[in-house]
Amino acid sequence: xxxxxxxxxxxxxxxxxxxxxxxxxxxxxxxxxxxxxxxxxxxxxxxxxxxxxxxxxxxxxxxxxxxxxxxxxxxxxxxxxxxxxxxxxxxxxxxxxxxxxxxxxxxxxxxxxxxxxxxxxxxxxxxxxxxxxxxxxxxx
Amino acid sequence: xxxxxxxxxxxxxxxxxxxxxxxxxxxxxxxxxxxxxxxxxxxxxxxxxxxxxxxxxxxxxxxxxxxxxxxxxxxxxxxxxxxxxxxxxxxxxxxxxxxxxxxxxxxxxxxxxxxxxxxxxxxxxxxxxxxxxxxxxxxxxxxxxxxxxxxxxxxxxxxxxxxxxxxxxxxxxxxxxxxxxxxxxxxxxxxxxxxxxxxxxxxxxxxxxxxxxxxxxxxxxxxxxxxxxxxxxxxxxxxxxxxxxxxxxxxxxxxxxxxxxxxxxxxxxxxxxxxxxxxxxxxxxxxxxxxxxxxxxxxxxxxxxxxxxxxxxxxxxxxxxxxxxxxxxxxxxxxxxxxxxxxxxxxxxxxxxxxxxxxxxxxxxxxxxxxxxxxxxxxxxxxxxxxxxxxxxxxxxxxxxxxxxxxxxxxxxxxxxxxxxxxxxxxxxxxxxxxxxxxxxxxxxxxxxxxxxxxxxxxxxxxxxxxxxxxxxxxxxxxxxxxxxxxxxxxxxxxxxxxxxxxxxxxxxxxxxxxxxxxxxxxxxxxxxxxxxxxxxxxxxxxxxxxxxxxxxxxxxxxxxxxxxxxxxxxxxxxxxxxxxxxxxxxxxxxxxxxxxxxxxxxxxxxxxxxxxxxxxxxxxxxxxxxxxxxxxxxxxxxxxxxxxxxxxxx
Numbered sequence: 001x002x003x004x005x006x007x008x009x010x011x012x013x014x015x016x017x018x019x020x021x022x023x024x025x026x027x028x029x030x031x032x033x034x035x036x037x038x039x040x041x042x043x044x045x046x047x048x049x050x051x052x053x054x055x056x057x058x059x060x061x062x063x064x065x066x067x068x069x070x071x072x073x074x075x076x077x078x079x080x081x082x083x084x085x086x087x088x089x090x091x092x093x094x095x096x097x098x099x100x101x102x103x104x105x106x107x108x109x110x111x112x113x114x115x116x117x118x119x120x121x122x123x124x125x126x127x128x129x130x131x132x133x134x135x136x137x138x139x140x
Numbered sequence: 141x142x143x144x145x146x147x148x149x150x151x152x153x154x155x156x157x158x159x160x161x162x163x164x165x166x167x168x169x170x171x172x173x174x175x176x177x178x179x180x181x182x183x184x185x186x187x188x189x190x191x192x193x194x195x196x197x198x199x200x201x202x203x204x205x206x207x208x209x210x211x212x213x214x215x216x217x218x219x220x221x222x223x224x225x226x227x228x229x230x231x232x233x234x235x236x237x238x239x240x241x242x243x244x245x246x247x248x249x250x251x252x253x254x255x256x257x258x259x260x261x262x263x264x265x266x267x268x269x270x271x272x273x274x275x276x277x278x279x280x281x282x283x284x285x286x287x288x289x290x291x292x293x294x295x296x297x298x299x300x301x302x303x304x305x306x307x308x309x310x311x312x313x314x315x316x317x318x319x320x321x322x323x324x325x326x327x328x329x330x331x332x333x334x335x336x337x338x339x340x341x342x343x344x345x346x347x348x349x350x351x352x353x354x355x356x357x358x359x360x361x362x363x364x365x366x367x368x369x370x371x372x373x374x375x376x377x378x379x380x381x382x383x384x385x386x387x388x389x390x391x392x393x394x395x396x397x398x399x400x401x402x403x404x405x406x407x408x409x410x411x412x413x414x415x416x417x418x419x420x421x422x423x424x425x426x427x428x429x430x431x432x433x434x435x436x437x438x439x440x441x442x443x444x445x446x447x448x449x450x451x452x453x454x455x456x457x458x459x460x461x462x463x464x465x466x467x468x469x470x471x472x473x474x475x476x477x478x479x480x481x482x483x484x485x486x487x488x489x490x491x492x493x494x495x496x497x498x499x500x501x502x503x504x505x506x507x508x509x510x511x512x513x514x515x516x517x518x519x520x521x522x523x524x525x526x527x528x529x530x531x532x533x534x535x536x537x538x539x540x541x542x543x544x545x546x547x548x549x550x551x552x553x554x555x556x557x558x559x560x561x562x563x564x565x566x567x568x569x570x571x572x573x574x575x576x577x578x579x580x581x582x583x584x585x586x587x588x589x590x591x592x593x594x595x596x597x598x599x600x601x602x603x604x605x606x607x608x609x610x611x612x613x614x615x616x617x618x619x620x621x622x623x624x625x626x627x628x629x630x631x632x633x634x635x636x637x638x639x640x641x642x643x644x645x646x647x648x649x650x651x652x653x654x655x656x657x658x659x660x661x662x663x664x665x666x667x668x669x670x671x672x673x674x675x676x677x678x679x680x681x682x683x684x685x686x687x688x689x690x691x692x693x694x695x696x697x698x699x700x701x702x703x704x705x706x707x708x709x710x711x712x713x714x715x716x717x718x719x720x721x722x723x724x725x726x727x728x729x730x731x732x733x734x735x736x737x738x739x740x741x742x743x744x745x746x747x748x749x750x751x752x753x754x755x756x757x758x759x760x761x762x763x764x765x766x767x768x769x770x771x772x773x774x775x776x777x778x779x780x781x782x783x784x785x786x787x788x789x790x791x
Contacts, residue, residue, distance in 0.1 A: 005250075007791055014212075015654070015674055022210045025239030033245040033254045036790045037236070038261065038783065039211065041718075045762025047780060054787045071654065073674060074761035075738040084766070109674070110656040116244070 006060035006126040008119070010037040011046045015073035016108050017065025023112030031116035032123045035063065042066070043104070044077030048088040051102055055092075058135050061101045061126045063118070068106040078106065098129055142202035142231070143175035144266055145195050146259060149183035149208035151238055158242035160252045164207060167256050173267045175199045183208050189221045196225035203227070203266040207235040207259050228271030230717065230777055235262040261790040268782045274714035277756045279365040280469040281708045284309065286357055286647070289317020290690060291474035291682025291697040293339050298701035299472075300348040304708045307350045307466050308343065309357060309371055314420035315340055317476055321403065321417075321500055323507040325690055326555040327587035333419055333509075340421040353422060358463060360471070360651050363739075363759065364677030365713045369466040375459035377427035377435065378413075382454035385423035389413045392449035394441055399431040401511070404504045407519065408511035413446050413455075418509050427455070470677045470704040473661060474697060475647055477683035480542060480637040484535030488634055489605040494520040495612060496605055496632040499552055506559050516563045518631055525630035527569040528560055529614070531602055535637035537575060542637040544658060547687045549635040550578045554591045556633065561594055570595040571627055573602055573616050581691060598625065605632050638687035653678055660686050671700040679703050718776055719758040720765060722751050726772035733764035733773055 012018040018039050024031065040046055043066030051062045064085055066078035082104060089099045103122055107115045146168035150156035161179045168177040176199040180188050183206055192204060204222045208214060211234040219229040235258040245251040281304055285296045288310030296308045308315070319325075322332035343349050358370040390396070393411035400406040403416050412432040415425050427435065427446075434440040434457060447455045479498060489496045495518045497505075508514035518525050530553045535541040554577075557570050572595050579588040602614040612632055617624050640659035641647075648655050653673040654662040661680045664672035671679045681700040682693040707713070720733075720741070729749035734742040741757035742764055744750070751773070762775040771780065 009787060009790060019212060019674075021244075022212060022236075022239040025210075025241075025243035028243055030246055031244055033241070033247065033250045036254060036257050036261070037240055038786050038790060039236075040762065040783070041775075041778065042761035042763060045766055045775060045778065047766045047783070049780070050783055050787055053784055054791070057788055057791050059787075059791055067654075070649065073652065073654075074759060074763065075652065077738070077761050077763050080736070080763055080767075108657070109654055109662060 004127060004131060006034050006123060006131070007058065008035040008061040008063055008122060008126065009054040009059045010035045010063040010065060011040050011043070011050065012037050012065040013043045013067060013073070013077075014039055014041050016067035016071065016106070017043075017115065019109035020065070020107040020111045020115040023110065024116045027112045029112050029116040031119040034123045035119050042072070042074045042077040043081035044074065046081055046084070048084050051085075051088060055097065055101065055132060055134055058132055060129075060132045061103065061122055063122060064102075064104040065107050065115070066104065068108055071108065097134070100125055100129060101132065141173055142267055143200060144173045144203045144205060144263055145192070145199060145201040146171070146174055146177040146205045146207065146263060147183050147188075147192055147195075148177070148179040148259070149188070149206065150179060150181045151209060152181065155208070155238050155242045158245060158248055158251045159237055159255045160248065163252055164237075164255050164259060168205075168259050168263065171260060171263050173203075174263060175201060184214055184217055189224075192218070192221050193225035196222070196227055201227065203231040203233070203269060205233050205235060205259065205262045205266050207237045207255065207262070209238040210234075210236045210240070230272040231266060231269045233262040233266040233269065235259045257790050261786040264785045264789045265782050268779070268785065269777050272717035272776060274717045275755050276712040276714055277365055278712055279707060279710050280467045281305070282307065282466070282468045283704050283708060284367070284369055284466060284468040284471045285474060286471065287317070287474035287476055287682070287684070288312075288315030288353065289474060289476045289682065290319045290336065290339075291476070291693045292317070292472070293343055294694050294697035295472045295474060295681055295701040295704075296343060296349055297339065297346065298698050299704060299708070300346050302701070302705050303348070304705065305348050305350065307352060307371075307468065309355050310351075310353045311356050312416065313354045313376065313424075313426040314416040314422070315343060315351070315353060316417070316419070316421065318500070319690060320419070321507075322503050324555060324559060326551040327581070327583045329555065329558065337419045340419070344421045351422065352464070354426065355464075357647065357650050363757070364707060365469050367468050367471060367677065369468060369471075371464045371466060373462040373464055375461055376424065377429070377432070377455065377457055377459050378425050379454045379456045380422060380424045382452045383424040384452060385415070385425070387415055387425060388449040388451070389425055389446035389455065390415060392445040394433060394445055395431055399428065404511045405498075405501045407501065407504060470679070470707045471651065472679045472681055472700045472704055473647065473651060473653065473684055474681045474700075475641055475644065475684040477638045477687065478641050480535040480639045484538070484541050485634060485636060487604055488531060488534060488602070488632065489607075489612075490634060493605065493607060493612060493632070494518075495525070495630065496634065499549070499556070499633055499635045502556060502633050506556075506563065516560060524564055525568070526564075527571070527629040528564070528631045528633060529571040529627055529629040530556065530573065530633045530635060532572065532574045532635045533601065533637075534634040542639060542658070544637075544687065545578065546635070546638040547578070548638070548689050550574065551581070551584055551587070551689065553633075553635055554579070554588055557591050557595045571598065571629065572596070573598045573600060575599070575601060581689065598627075602627070638683060641684070644684065651675065651678055653680070660684065671696060671703050677707055715755055716760060717755075718778065719755050719760045720753045720762065721774045721776055722753060723772045723774060724748070724750050726770050727751050728770055728772070730769065732767050732769065736763050736767040738763070
């Protein structure tokens with residue numbers, strides 16, 4: 001068995017973070033392939049249940065990417081996403097799951113480097129946390 | 141169940157060098173619903189498209205998954221191919237295995253594994269995709285152009301000449317922008333106002349251009365085809381219908397020669413009532429409320445002298461700000477640039493020494509309508525300089541300030557060498573401290589060759605400008621000779637970086653367009669959609685997108701006008717059907733979605749108490765879908781069931 005390679009699900013908004021992730025590729029900026037991205041139109045369309053589902057299915061981390069505050073393509077969707085994620089993280093804490101498994105980050109369409117750095121940093125953080133404990137727990 | 145076809149693209153070797161495409165195609169055959177799977181070198185080529193279309197017919201496919209580049213690149217292409225193959229275009233899904241896989245990773249085994257996961261998720265989504273039809277909305281065949289510099293002027297003229305009504309909004313009292321402050325243009329040495337003024341006149345006289353000067357954008361709502369724009373028209377305190385542009389009021393004003401003249405960078409004074417420059421369009425004066433005695437204190441001697449002087453009675457102190465409402469189908473943003481106003485200038489003594497000036501200030505000194513009527517004189521003593529030294533890249537190409545090249549500095553300095561030799565005589569000494577001379581445009585290198593003999597060129601950036609004795613001095617290490625030199629000079633001209641306008645953030649937010657890391661407005665694609673923004677129907681032109689010279693600005697402005705006319709020429713536009721919908725059987729009428737919607741696309745039907753979606757207003761963000769407590773709200777082809785299945789399959 002090799003080194004633990006975390007599985008990360010990314011929900012990236014179409015206008016900023018997804019385009020930023022595209023730019024990282026176009027600029028050939030390398031980051032670990034641990035992240036698998038689901039494109040959503042806006043970070044406000046990420047239902048907290050998607051995050052919970054990903055964790056229940058064994059994802060070691062979930063990244064929600066949106067536009068910078070004030071720059072949302074849909075005016076204020078990123079603020080809605082931020083509120084939802086903050087609430088969800090509180091609940092995760094009460095379930096005994098590390099809050100650091102769920103990240104919300106602002107990456108603009110021109111920040112390819114920031115996207116790659118974010119993924120690299122997240123993979124490192126989660127490697128330290130170890131695998132998601134949910135699949136081995138009988139109580140949830 | 142729907143039968144799927146999976147098409148894996150090699151993209152030459154862009155994908156296949158890092159992802160085992162044959163393996164991915166083979167793997168896809170085992171996925172739920174997949175009837176057919178193959179790989180091909182270029183799926184976006186005509187042969188690739190034919191392959192997809194024929195496979196649809198041969199295998200009776202109901203859905204298509206293309207594993208290729210980003211959907212931002214070719215989703216549109218493959219939707220069309222799918223449609224041409226006889227399947228509703230919204231049954232197409234893209235797995236992004238280039239930008240977000242092969243190009244970003246260097247481990248082929250893991251990249252291939254990731255590509256398979258992305259295909260798995262795309263396939264499960266495609267299996268659940270609905271066939272959708274677009275609704276249509278009518279297009280308002282009018283355009284708004286924001287900014288009346290050369291870019292806005294060109295775009296407005298092109299659109300108006302094509303036959304559309306254009307509203308041109310300019311913040312200042314006159315159109316003309318930065319180009320109206322220039323004396324000559326490089327490399328042809330055309331007189332700037334001689335080539336600009338006719339275009340300004342044409343704008344003013346054009347039957348289809350509605351010119352709104354001294355006005356600013358207040359708010360923008362709506363979407364492509366139908367934008368509702370509010371414009372704030374500031375009071376000029378001059379009845380422009382009566383004003384003849386004689387400027388008798390300017391000479392009569394009690395504040396004559398007492399107010400800083402911004403157009404000449406405060407190098408001379410104007411009156412409180414003023415004409416920006418002699419060729420101003422519209423040729424009407426404006427009263428500056430910050431310096432007019434009557435407007436500030438309600439009293440101007442025994443009565444305002446301008447009122448006495450004006451024979452046509454055009455002075456109107458009762459004018460109020462107006463809010464105008466416009467309906468337009470498309471918007472072109474051409475708001476221009478600012479010169480950097482930062483530490484870079486001050487290291488070179490811009491705030492300490494009067495004879496340290498910027499390149500635009502030199503333009504005004506050279507111009508015959510400038511503060512010295514075209515005589516180049518040192519501001520400190522009013523004498524003609526015997527030696528002038530240019531410092532290029534002030535703030536530009538500097539990681540601590542602006543990392544980018546201003547693209548006009550080198551050529552403008554070369555132009556100034558020619559003009560100064562003409563003004564100050566052949567014997568005058570002109571020094572240029574440069575980083576690289578970038579003479580990249582048509583005829584530029586030839587112009588440089590001509591000027592090179594006329595001035596002293598030093599390849600290096602001076603450390604600072606100081607006053608030593610009675611002259612300005614600076615040290616520069618010339619990297620071509622390897623010598624440290626001291627230059628003594630009478631006048632220093634700084635060539636500053638071009639930066640986004642200070643109000644570009646306000647404009648970006650009002651129009652909901654993005655900015656790149658440097659602060660300039662962001663184009664939808666740097667090569668293929670250089671005038672488009674991410675907001676459909678809004679285009680950008682000129683230096684608000686990135687620094688560029690007049691040639692490139694005019695070309696881009698005409699391009700933006702052509703892009704806008706693509707929209708305006710249509711009677712109707714198809715709305716994106718990937719919008720929200722409501723399941724009326726489940727909706728309890730709580731109205732939460734109505735509050736969440738940022739576009740007022742949601743309403744609660746008074747009669748049925750069920751939420752409804754106006755598809756023309758809905759932008760498809762999906763916020764209402766997540767807000768709905770009873771799952772009655774649906775985001776078409778981004779349904780919760782689809783995303784949940786994707787989560788399950790992507791791991």
